[in-house]
Amino acid sequence: MGNPHILAIPYPAQGHVIPLMELSHNLVSHGFKITFVNTDFNHKRVKDAFGNKVDGEGSIRLVSIPDGMEPDEDRKQLGKLTDGISEVMPVELKKLVKKINGSEDNKISCVIADVNMGWALDIAAEFEIPGVAFWPASAMLLALLFSTDKLLDDQVIDKHGTPINGENMIQLYPNTPAMHPNNFLWVCLGDFTAQKTIFEFAMRNNKAVENVEWLICNTTFDLEPGALSLIPEILPIGPLSATNQLGPLTGSFWPEDATCLKWLDQQPPGSVIYVAFGSFTVFDPIQFQELALGLELSNRPFLWVVRPDTTEETQSEELYPIGFKARVAGRGKMAGWAPQRAVLAHPSIACFISHCGWNSTVEGLSNGIPFLCWPYFADQFINETYICDIWKIGLSFNRDERGIITREEIKGKVEQLVDDERFKAKALQLKGLVMNSVSENGSSNRIFNNFIEWMKS
Template sequence: MTPPPHALVIPYPAQGHVIPLLELAHALVDRGFTVTFVNSEFNHHRVLAATTDTTKNGSAGLLDRIRLVAVPDGMEPGEDRNNLVRLTLLMAEHMAPRVEDLISRSHAGTEGADGGPITCMVADYNLGTWALDVARRTRIKSAAVWPASAAVLASLLSIPKLIQDNIIDSKDGSALTEDTFKLSPDMPIMRAAHLAWNCIGDHQGQEALFRYLIGGIRAVEKCDFILCNSFLGAEEATFAQFPKVIPIGPLLTGERRGKAVGHFWRPEDEACISWLNAQPTRSVVYVAFGSFTMFDTRQFQELALGLELCGRPFLWVVRPDLVHGDVHDYPQGFLDRVSASGRGMVVAWSPQQQVLAHPAVACFVSHCGWNSTMEGVRNRVPFLAWPYFADQFVNQVYICDVWKVGLRAQADESGVITKEYIATRVEELMSGASMRDRVEAMKKVALESLKEGGSSHDNFDMFVQAMKA
């Protein structure tokens, strides 16, 4: 009997990448594949710890037909893995040989080669050249997955032209102009300072990272597919300009109850859902800033006071690392007032898909990460768009200027988004009927693309058949 096709799926080692790539792995299993899912050792253990439906076997877990495997990322145990430049440059050296050995052992049928020979690789585009080079050396089919907006991928693929047009520096990609530009007449307006590689912090490795990104352009030209977690109706002009990029989204992250979804924190114990059940329809402000966003104390306190000032029920996700274990980072008496009034709830993490799908939720104060953006859109929730880094500034342009399903959070002259401003913007979102109509229409287009006969559904089926052949 011929074994099923066996896909090796490798995300970039960050939560916003692990979540959609693990959903893609589940979708491959739904279509008859066996999957080996490779995380860095650090993230592998975090995913297992946050998963209740996973059995452990040494350094690997097994979930349905997804085998969870760990490889080292090259960083020391105590190092800061939010230093994305260092992480990106190290993993090519340390992860590549382990992945190649994994494929070779699967072909040889040696110990640890569960699931039969690996027949194809589905690698996060952000891994750069090394993963796709391994696929070529081991002679398996390959696909690069871009888990964010097509417009941001288009900016990466356009680096040579951006250099030629004197928009960015050829050495490190830094901005050479403050003027706006478009990659094509119908694509969103961009700023060089807001291109993803210019928004990841002040790291000494910027020049090396930029060279790494240029190498990634060459690598994807040789893979069989470039898949994108977006949908045609969201970015039609971009897909028309870059026809090799194939939309297969929005991937339905967070909707597989009881299965591994790639979170790094233990999911909330459903207490926030019970709290939402007691709130009126379209009354709650949901506030969540993803896995990377950090605030200074003043901005953190202004946000807390702004939620109080708006007078609306709110559900606020505050990661433990945001408050450093010190409740005094909150405004004085804030937590006591929230607890006494019952009007707000603060949690360490939330089942975000369930929250956004809840009828009580009226708006989403968001960092504009692409997973959160897609989850908000497919649950018809308008945004207060508050980007932090990387691709989130381009996503804000989509939310506020292209789709018109959200409002910008804008800082004052001192660089702070004030409590008064937050309360005013939330009230605008709550009362904006036309914005709700637009996001409802976007939800319909997004979900239609995933149905049989929809563009994303048919694109994914085409990809699956090619990987099986």
């Protein structure tokens, strides 16, 4: 029989690929063999980012299937990407499963699919392969997706997912973040056709997940007791970033700039503002300039991740304020993509200006780092509410009448956060709880061990 052989398929976005890759590394350490299925487009990015380093990962084999889009089309057009996924990927995945099971003695013993790829669980069932649903974000977001029938009944949204009265905040359950219906996952794209496509896609995925034996989530009871008691089927096994040290294969789409860590080594402990907005956030030129000038005004060392596609303009280079780079040369570092987990674990980091994606949120939490929240879309508003209102380990920014976060606002909030010891103390307290949950007798670790036992049986 050999080692159990798992086929893992993430939703094709950076924030989904990395946690499933972390889970895969954890499973490899328990003797499993993984076939990891990216889209052709993302597969190429992972290979390009890590060069030949990824070929030697014996127990994790990277394979790919098409996502239904043209190579040069923008994967940030989520409506179009969703159509491509729905039309093309199921057919291609069936071919892949047939090929693996037809040619190897080590047939697939389990499919682990991102909840957003629920159709893959239907395919697993067709082949009579056990399926596991994996949710890489907060349990709260999944609770929201699972509550859509209730939101329809209560007339919070209409049948296309559009908020009926977007002004009223709603709370699904006591001790969970209040949410603005206009910020619901499927709404905040500003494109009605895309919204409808994504809302329907989410409803189909909800159905696909109903029959799985295991629905595992990258969270812990200590962070989300409210959401987890609301939907007890969600089993927390995270945060995964706290449980394993990734090798060269992190699943990152950009090459990581290793000079960041050498630069951090030269900064005083607890002095550096780390600024990173994940793989998706796009800034308009005015906001980009205000952020640069806010970091300059703060008069502190900063490490700022500026992706090549951070702004709508093709090159961010021309967008820096005139003379900015020369003025901050002694204390500011810009990088195209950083080894974020190592950065957040570095003793020189004082705080994290973040888009509040779930991976960034739990990586910051696992290192006791306070946050300044700058959400962009999807679940990031829920995570901001957790950080500021429920866990109380960070502050949010206010926008001016143009909708811009000004340089003065940035400087003021950095000072308020870093000068108030309570934020750091609270962050360290939460770090203790989170690290405890993945330790020997922690709640996440116990569930994970039960999961391993089930997989091996």
